[in-house]
Amino acid sequence: MNNAIEAENLEKTFGGQVxxxxxxxxxxxxxxxxxxxxxxxxxxxxxxxxxxxxxxxDGGSGRVLGHDVVSEAGRVRSLIGLAGQxxxxxxxxxxxxxxxxxxxxxHLARDVCARRATELLERFGLTDAGDRxxxxxxxxxxxxxxxxxxxxxxxxxxxxDEPTTGLDLRSRNDLWEMIEGLVxxxxxxxxxTQYLEEADRLAxxxxxxxxxxxxxxxxxxxxxxxxxxxxxxxGLPDHAAAVAAAAVLAQVGTKPPMVEGSSIELAVxxxxxxxxxxxxxxxAQAMSPTTFVLREPxxxxxxxxxxxxxxxxxxxxxxxxxxxxxxxxxxxxxxxSPTGGSR
Amino acid sequence: MTTTxxxxxxxxxxxxxxxxxxxDGGSRLGWAIADTFTVVRRNLIVYxxxxxxxxxxTVQPIMFVLLFRYVxxxxxxxxxxxxxxxxxxxxxxxxSVAFGSISTAVGLSEDLQKGLxxxxxxxxxxxxAVLTGRTTADxxxxxxxxxxxxxxGYAVGFRIGAGVPAFLAGIxxxxxxxxxxxxxxxxxxxxxxxxxxxxxxxxxxxxxxxxASPAFVGVNSMPSWLRDFATHQPIGVVVIATRxxxxxxxxxxxVFQALLWCVGLxxxxxxxxxxxxxxxx
Numbered sequence: 001m002n003n004a005i006e007a008e009n010l011e012k013t014f015g016g017q018v019x020x021x022x023x024x025x026x027x028x029x030x031x032x033x034x035x036x037x038x039x040x041x042x043x044x045x046x047x048x049x050x051x052x053x054x055x056x057x058d059g060g061s062g063r064v065l066g067h068d069v070v071s072e073a074g075r076v077r078s079l080i081g082l083a084g085q086x087x088x089x090x091x092x093x094x095x096x097x098x099x100x101x102x103x104x105x106x107h108l109a110r111d112v113c114a115r116r117a118t119e120l121l122e123r124f125g126l127t128d129a130g131d132r133x134x135x136x137x138x139x140x141x142x143x144x145x146x147x148x149x150x151x152x153x154x155x156x157x158x159x160x161d162e163p164t165t166g167l168d169l170r171s172r173n174d175l176w177e178m179i180e181g182l183v184x185x186x187x188x189x190x191x192x193t194q195y196l197e198e199a200d201r202l203a204x205x206x207x208x209x210x211x212x213x214x215x216x217x218x219x220x221x222x223x224x225x226x227x228x229x230x231x232x233x234x235g236l237p238d239h240a241a242a243v244a245a246a247a248v249l250a251q252v253g254t255k256p257p258m259v260e261g262s263s264i265e266l267a268v269x270x271x272x273x274x275x276x277x278x279x280x281x282x283x284a285q286a287m288s289p290t291t292f293v294l295r296e297p298x299x300x301x302x303x304x305x306x307x308x309x310x311x312x313x314x315x316x317x318x319x320x321x322x323x324x325x326x327x328x329x330x331x332x333x334x335x336x337s338p339t340g341g342s343r
Numbered sequence: 344m345t346t347t348x349x350x351x352x353x354x355x356x357x358x359x360x361x362x363x364x365x366x367d368g369g370s371r372l373g374w375a376i377a378d379t380f381t382v383v384r385r386n387l388i389v390y391x392x393x394x395x396x397x398x399x400x401t402v403q404p405i406m407f408v409l410l411f412r413y414v415x416x417x418x419x420x421x422x423x424x425x426x427x428x429x430x431x432x433x434x435x436x437x438x439s440v441a442f443g444s445i446s447t448a449v450g451l452s453e454d455l456q457k458g459l460x461x462x463x464x465x466x467x468x469x470x471x472a473v474l475t476g477r478t479t480a481d482x483x484x485x486x487x488x489x490x491x492x493x494x495x496g497y498a499v500g501f502r503i504g505a506g507v508p509a510f511l512a513g514i515x516x517x518x519x520x521x522x523x524x525x526x527x528x529x530x531x532x533x534x535x536x537x538x539x540x541x542x543x544x545x546x547x548x549x550x551x552x553x554x555a556s557p558a559f560v561g562v563n564s565m566p567s568w569l570r571d572f573a574t575h576q577p578i579g580v581v582v583i584a585t586r587x588x589x590x591x592x593x594x595x596x597x598v599f600q601a602l603l604w605c606v607g608l609x610x611x612x613x614x615x616x617x618x619x620x621x622x623x624x
Contacts (some may be wrong), residue, residue: 052465077467088458092389103469104381107374133392 002066004030004188005051005156011058012046012212020046022212023060028205030065033179033189036205037196037299043191043212045085048161051190052082064157078106079153083146085162091134095126095145098134099152106153114154120148140171142343147178148253158182160191164198178199183193200224208302216306223302230271230303232278235263245287252278258304261292267301375469382476383399386450387483400446400484401491404439411435411559412499422561425590428500432492432559434512436566437578439492440485440521441553445545447481448532452541455533455623474616478525485521489514505591513588516601520581522565523605526612533619552578577604578603 005028012021018137020043036044048057051062052071062069071116089098094220096117103113121130121148124144129137137145143163150158160179179202183189193199199206200220208216208223216223236242238264246257246264252274253266268274271294282289392398411419411431421430421487453474454460463473493501496568527546535541555565555572556579564569573579584601587594 049461054461054464074467076518077465080465082462082465084458084462088462090385090389090459091457092392093385097385097388101381101385102466105463105466105472107377337403 001031001148003027004032005034005061006063007047007051007245008062010047010050010057010062011059012043012050012055013055021050021057021060021213024209024212024214025060026207026214026217028190031186032205033181033183033191033203035199035206036192036209037194037199037206037302038191038192038209039194039299039303041296042209044160044209046212047192047209048082048084048159048192050334052080052159053077076264078153079156081150081158083107083150083160083163084159085165089142089146089149094131094132094133095121095148097136098145099149102149103152103334108153116152120151123181124148125174138171140167140174143171143175144178147175151182155186155187157190160189162192162194163249165194172198183285194299196302197296208306210231210303210307216302224297229297230268230274231295231297232266232268232271232274232292233263233291233295234266234278234282234289236287236289238262241287245285246284248281248285248287249278252281263302267297359366361492364366365451371469373597375472375475378468378472379475379479381468382472383480385481386477386480390480390484393591396446397487399483399553400443401488403442404435404488405495407438408432408435408495408499409459415559419560423590423592425504426500428496429502429504429584429590431559432496432501433494433582433589434556435496436489436517437520437582437585438553438558439488440517441524441549443485443488444481444521444524444528445549447477448528448535448541448545449538450481451529451532452535452538453478456537460620460623466607470620474526474529474620478522478529481525482518482522483577485518489517503589505588509591509594513585516581516598517585517586519605520577520601523608523612527608527623530612530617531621533616533623552576555579556582558582577608582606 003091005026007024007026010024012020018253022043024043026034026036026318038044045150046055049065049326050057051069053069056070065079067075067079069076084279088217090101093101096231099120100113101162103116108116117130118127121127124147126141126145126148129141132140134145147160147163163179164175176198179191181201189202191202193197204219205213206218206220206223215284222254232253234242234245236245239259240260242259242264246259246266249264250257253268255267258265266274266278275294279292383605408431411434412428416431417426421427423430425484432588451460451474454477460473531544531548532541535544555569556576557573558578562573562579565573574583580597581601581604584597586592587597
């Protein structure tokens with residue numbers, strides 16, 4: 001297998017202070033989906049901007065299909081497609097005109113551009129909206145159109161920078177299906193995301209990025225093996241009760257439980273069975289939980305497992321119009337007393 | 344036999360559908376022109392999508408025509424002694440394209456803000472096409488604006504004094520000047536933090552150049568230091584040359600000076616704009 005993308009020790013500092021990339025290395029095999037997973041400001045987008053020739057790295061090197069992103073930038077540009085979280089398409093143009101324009105700027109013949117536009121609009125369910133200005137599109141439609149435009153010249157390597165951030169669940173699912181379709185076609189995809197679920201579903205390998213560094217890399221299964229397949233969140237009336245319950249519930253989890261405030265977080269293998277057992281134990285101890293939730297592990301959990309600390313959910317910088325419940329934070333006070341179980 | 348032909352047909356179609364279609368041939372200049380054309384087309388489509396913009400970019404010049412023709416005109420006695428409206432129109436043309444070039448700054452700044460220029464950077468297009476495309480589209484808009492103003496001027500009594508060829512040469516000069524100004528404002532658009540700022544940055548540069556000039560009044564009543572500035576700064580020089588071409592009078596020296604200014608502006612601002620584009624986008 002050849003490598004479609006090679007990042008070697010990429011470094012980038014903005015304005016002499018903000019160290020966006022502090023030596024990022026990874027390789028992506030041809031025909032696979034690689035996920036860069038990390039919180040806001042981890043350096044994912046900068047890595048994509050370097051590899052798509054938009055910014056030059058300060059150090060290290062990047063290659064796409066064997067071509068250097070600095071010295072052979074022109075060649076690289078003709079091989080890649082880029083769709084990003086900001087859906088940088090012209091909102092005064094129609095969907096069709098946008099795809100046509102990107103096709104022309106990729107130096108495709110007019111008739112090819114026109115044909116591709118029709119094809120892509122249909123493939124992304126935008127045929128009816130194709131001749132309307134983008135202003136009238138919903139967020140999900142814009143992302144789909146952005147993706148369609150990125151595909152107009154059939155790029156061998158596609159970069160997707162947080163393709164579903166800020167989208168509702170249904171649009172996200174639609175987009176996921178479309179991305180999966182691409183991969184079946186053999187396109188190499190580099191995807192950045194804040195959602196473990198997204199990386200898990202789409203990527204065959206994941207690199208977890210934090211503060212401009214790769215802090216872990218592996219298949220989704222390897223990364224999740226550390227976490228347990230499912231997380232059980234149990235809430236109790238107060239902290240003392242939580243600590244007591246954590247002690248008796250420890251046997252159910254694959255790892256020692258975490259106590260934060262009055263709630264317990266427990267990594268478990270077989271979700272439903274573990275839940276029944278946990279309830280049985282709590283019942284036998286005459287403890288009654290106030291909340292009891294089974295959920296998929298989130299990026300937050302991955303971080304916790306890897307770094308021992310939660311993701312720094314910055315509220316100031318680029319506050320995204322996000323759900324705030326999906327994936328990471330669960331609306332729980334982050335400053336809860338980390339008297340953490342027996343960790 | 345039939346089978347063979349069919350196979351051949353399928354095979355010839357297959358690469359066209361699956362292989363990358365990007366032609367690597369073609370000259371760089373050829374692609375740069377094609378890319379410019381694509382960007383021009385995009386910008387012109389945007390203009391047609393916002394007809395209000397096109398409409399209001401002619402309203403202000405028309406109001407100036409009416410203001411100076413009917414409100415101030417009676418009190419102004421042009422140096423040459425002819426009808427004021429004939430004197431006025433050269434000033435109006437130059438003023439309109441000068442203020443119109445602010446839209447180059449605003450448009451580029453908006454594209455920058457929206458991330459569109461960043462996307463362009465990841466495409467295999469000619470780098471300069473973003474700028475040549477924008478300035479050329481603004482040239483097209485200026486042709487439209489100048490056409491409308493000529494019509495309005497005609498309606499309020501403006502008559503060509505030096506023959507149609509000279510008048511058309513004057514229009515060509517104004518458009519060339521407008522194109523050069525657009526590059527200057529491209530630099531501002533790419534330097535400003537956002538489009539609103541680009542707009543307010545442009546105004547104080549243009550205001551003194553437009554009004555401290557022979558655009559609307561003769562320079563004889565100005566203090567001598569101001570008179571020297573008014574007759575040598577680019578807008579003043581272009582107004583004098585345009586007036587010579589539209590109203591009549593000696594043309595060789597003023598037109599030469601005006602062309603010199605236009606070329607000079609391009610020599611300075613094109614590289615600056617390209618540099619700023621590389622930096623910002």
